[in-house]
Amino acid sequence: MENTQITPNSSNHISNKNWYDRHYKLLLIIPLILFLFSIIYLTLFYHSNGDIFYKDVSLTGGTTVTVFDGNVSLVNLRSSLISQFPDLIVRGISDISSGKQRGFSLETKSNSSEIKSALESYLGYNLTSDNSSVEFSGASLSTGFYQQLRFAIILAFTLMAVVVFVIFRTPVRSLSIILAGLGDIIMTVCVIDILGIQLSTAGIVALLMLIGYSVDVDILLTTRVFRHRDGNLNQRIFGAFKTGITMTLTAMASIAIALIFTFSISSTLAQMFTIILIGLAFDIVNCWVMNASILKWYAEVKKIE
């Protein structure tokens, strides 16, 4: 049984071996370019925006009003309120099965009574807890939240790095995993910025999840390459690749499906799933191009067969 399993692997690896052996160091250029681009982009972004991403009202303070009224024209609503609330964001909420508009939500940095009264006079009826939801966060609380979440990200990353060091002991093996994790995060943030997404508290939580989850595949790769001794180095890398890519693609498929079913109804879930999806996609490059090449290079230097 297991013999038949090995045969196709070996033939694959023979056909790929020469090319991979010759070019694996060159492949490192791809993640290097992505890294450089992300760092430069984020630095420029930081200089023009004062932070490395756009923040929504959950991180800056402000109000989100959700109204369950499917008969309001979002375009008209926006144009009549925009002069009073220049930072207003209007989103539609629709039913997943019928696609029909179920309501809409408004986001602004203004406080809840201002936007509520403006909205009430536009709609011509009072907003109650039956027909609407209002979420308000004070500016100082939100800023505090943001600082804590930022600290949580740094702490989480540090703890993850410590755990990786404890498990793998040697600097190169550990650092290449940590570097892949770092790449996943900064490249994802870069894409979020390019897409113009305003990060919410839930979005930051998703980045935290990404820290923990994205290194899974890197751990698998490093373990297979250095702790196991069946097959030669390339066979171990390709074996790990086969497992790892199944893991990542399965995760991406399930997250993408979840995203499709929730994006029209919950911007919180939509943002979390989008971030994880982008992060997992980058992990394919960071793990199988960067981490694999670094480990192969290291193994060859150390003469590990």
Next chain:
Amino acid sequence: MKLNFGFRVWLLIIVLLLSVLAIAPWGYFQSGVVIKSVDVNSSSFDQGIKAGEIIKSINGQIITDKSSYANVTDSIFIDNSSKRIDLVTDKNEYILFTNNSLGLTIDSIPKTRIQTGLDLRGGARALVQPDAVITDSQLNDLIQISTNRFNVFGLSDVQIRGVTDLAGNKYMLVEVAGATPNDLESLISQQGKFEAKVGNTTVFEGGKQDIADVCRNDATCAGITNCGSDGQGAYVCEFRFTLYLTAEAAQRHADITRNISLDSTSKYLSQKLYLFVDGNQVDELNIGADLRGSSTTQISIQGPGNGKTQDEALQNAKDNMKKLQTVLITGSLPYKLNIVKLDTISSSLGDQFTYSILLAGFFALLGVSIIIFVRYRKIKSSLALLFTSFSELVIILGVAALINWNLDIPSLAGILATIGTGVDSQIVILDEARRGVSTSMKEKIKRALFIILASYATALASLLPLYWAGAGLFKGFAVTTIIGITAGVFISRPAFAEMIKRIEGN
């Protein structure tokens, strides 16, 4: 049939069964409505009907849900004549004679013991911060006073707890389930410092020290006395209720009023009793001449309510009376409170959310199944994998139900992500088991579990800081996810390894 699954699989099956017991999905098989509360002034109360009983039928008509209850009661109380009502609950049969409502608040029977968060079932959440630095014991006092206030005000389904964030800030988190009272904001943040003064001298304050009792819900000593137009298109109503002072406060009243002269009419004293809440004057009362120097323990408090219509003015007067009574009974807080976050969430979209998420979960699992089957082309292993993922879901829900954890939207995202990583771990096990000829199955599983444990450790490390960040608002997410991955690593994934050892080992 052979049942030698091995210890790990048995452990999974036992935990799975316990989880189902914890979730208790029996509500799906029950019909009726559950009684949430019984009005003390109703004939239902007199007959001994208790909250928690499940109404099965009324006058022989079967009650299946909230709408059938509403239909039946609407048809019975169509006029004001007195009628006989036969009410059957799961515990007893009652015969009531009444001409108005049954005095029962009812709700649907909960389908399971899983509790959903405010963002799914609707309600209000306020994060309140004192404007002074307070100690833990002061925070506990604050919670105690606030809890009293909510009880006095008549809100029962309220959870109040103290939270501390990563930066050491202390907050009081107030969560109100269901419909949100309009004056929640003032109820929470009002410092509620009540003072009654003559001139600059305080006669008595709100709280136990000075107030022995406050008349409430008793028409003989509390109520709306008169309503009418103010002549300018608006309406004014007046409330009045009796306040009972302690002997000490009554003596103070006597000492202070003893030397005050009478006014020109000789009916009242020349100085009035001024009432302040949080430093703002809410009312002024004339002191009757006969009260001069007397240690009266009863004081009649009155105040107005305004509105565009008479009904509005009446409601406003009732609300003002309730607020003043609440403040008088519960006393004041020693500092000002700021509402730093206030969310009032409608339950309108809750069902839609749950439906979308269930649909998302189902199709995600279906998608994963297809990938797994295409990749491995082994029906037994693929089914074992799906069974394991499904059990992880049941275990998370079971633990959440057991510890009364409220599942909010981020927690659901956490559950989906946990199932995703669970599948990843099972793929590692499956692939390790099928790799290489030279190593024993035991060794292969050991290797797989090493990778899984290492991944678990990094995930745990990255989620832990979230437990404290953001005043505990992400605790739900952190806890659910940690429960999920821990159950996965120690229960379901070893069981899956065992299953694969048996399936692939043959």
